[in-house]
Amino acid sequence: AQSVTQPDIHITVSEGASLELRCNYSYGATPYLFWYVQSPGQGLQLLLKYFSGDTLVQGIKGFEAEFKRSQSSFNLRKPSVHWSDAAEYFCAVVLGGSQGNLIFGKGTKLSVKP
Amino acid sequence: GAVVSQHPSWVICKSGTSVKIECRSLDFQATTMFWYRQFPKQSLMLMATSNEGSKATYEQGVEKDKFLINHASLTLSTLTVTSAHPEDSSFYICSAAPGETQYFGPGTRLLVL
Numbered sequence: 001a002q003s004v005t006q007p008d009i010h011i012t013v014s015e016g017a018s019l020e021l022r023c024n025y026s027y028g029a030t031p032y033l034f035w036y037v038q039s040p041g042q043g044l045q046l047l048l049k050y051f052s053g054d055t056l057v058q059g060i061k062g063f064e065a066e067f068k069r070s071q072s073s074f075n076l077r078k079p080s081v082h083w084s085d086a087a088e089y090f091c092a093v094v095l096g097g098s099q100g101n102l103i104f105g106k107g108t109k110l111s112v113k114p
Numbered sequence: 115g116a117v118v119s120q121h122p123s124w125v126i127c128k129s130g131t132s133v134k135i136e137c138r139s140l141d142f143q144a145t146t147m148f149w150y151r152q153f154p155k156q157s158l159m160l161m162a163t164s165n166e167g168s169k170a171t172y173e174q175g176v177e178k179d180k181f182l183i184n185h186a187s188l189t190l191s192t193l194t195v196t197s198a199h200p201e202d203s204s205f206y207i208c209s210a211a212p213g214e215t216q217y218f219g220p221g222t223r224l225l226v227l
Contacts, residue, residue: 032214043221044218104158105157106156
């Protein structure tokens with residue numbers, strides 16, 4: 001069955017430090033890949049997405065993600081974390097060509113130390 | 115672009131009453147919208163897919179008589195929680211996709227007393 005794994009439930013980084021959030025997927029074909037961010041009590045905001053092409057994608061708020069087919073991974077990175085980045089981050093995948101069946105990982109909560 | 119709104123943002127109701135939640139696509143038309151439920155500290159669970167002009171498609175285990183979905187126009191889908199009970203208390207989020215990217219509403223927090 002298709003699945004998305006975010007192995008880190010909670011990560012704490014210092015403000016200004018770099019960040020990498022991990023995401024692995026299990027899918028027969030290359031899916032469409034997404035990262036969303038959710039602040040407490042809010043909906044989800046799209047950070048970035050990968051459908052095809054350049055495997056390094058840039059998103060909003062200074063985030064980027066790299067698709068690695070050989071590792072079935074789509075890790076999210078940011079070179080310098082800001083206190084406002086503290087939130088829950090969800091990796092999600094959908095089978096290409098279909099609008100539905102968006103499968104989410106369990107999320108990684110990011111805390112930022114001053 | 116691709117803005118999705120929800121109303122209300124939070125609601126408190128008595129057990130046994132029904133609650134309607136609206137989901138609107140503000141700057142695009144959506145023939146399909148999605149309803150999710152999120153429990154505290156958990157990920158989103160797809161409840162149903164709302165289809166304009168036809169019946170919604172419910173995920174396994176979701177009671178269609180409990181969670182009524184109506185998609186009456188290309189910009190509006192509603193979720194009605196009928197005869198709500200405390201176990202229905204949750205965070206409900208809708209989404210819509212102008213293409214192959216889903217954009218999410220801000221969510222509705224429901225508390226059933």
